[in-house]
Amino acid sequence: MVSPKKLANGNPLCWHCLKRLVYKRGGGFTYREVVDGGGTVHRVHHDCERRVLGDGVRPIASRPGPSP
Numbered sequence: 001m002v003s004p005k006k007l008a009n010g011n012p013l014c015w016h017c018l019k020r021l022v023y024k025r026g027g028g029f030t031y032r033e034v035v036d037g038g039g040t041v042h043r044v045h046h047d048c049e050r051r052v053l054g055d056g057v058r059p060i061a062s063r064p065g066p067s068p
């Protein structure tokens, strides 16, 4: 079981495969965000995104990053 607290503490996991997201050189994590039928946002690997889409799960349009 993964506690929500652990997720909030900077150990982001992929919603699909439950492995850690990829740490990006220079800071931050690289991931895709999707939203399920209930409006909950989940983070997934880029490669996992297409596997979770459908069945009420939609991609979130890419947003401008905090900094280039």
Ligand SMILES: [Zn+2]
Binding pocket: 014, 015, 016, 017, 018, 019, 044, 045, 048
């Ligand atoms: Zn994944």
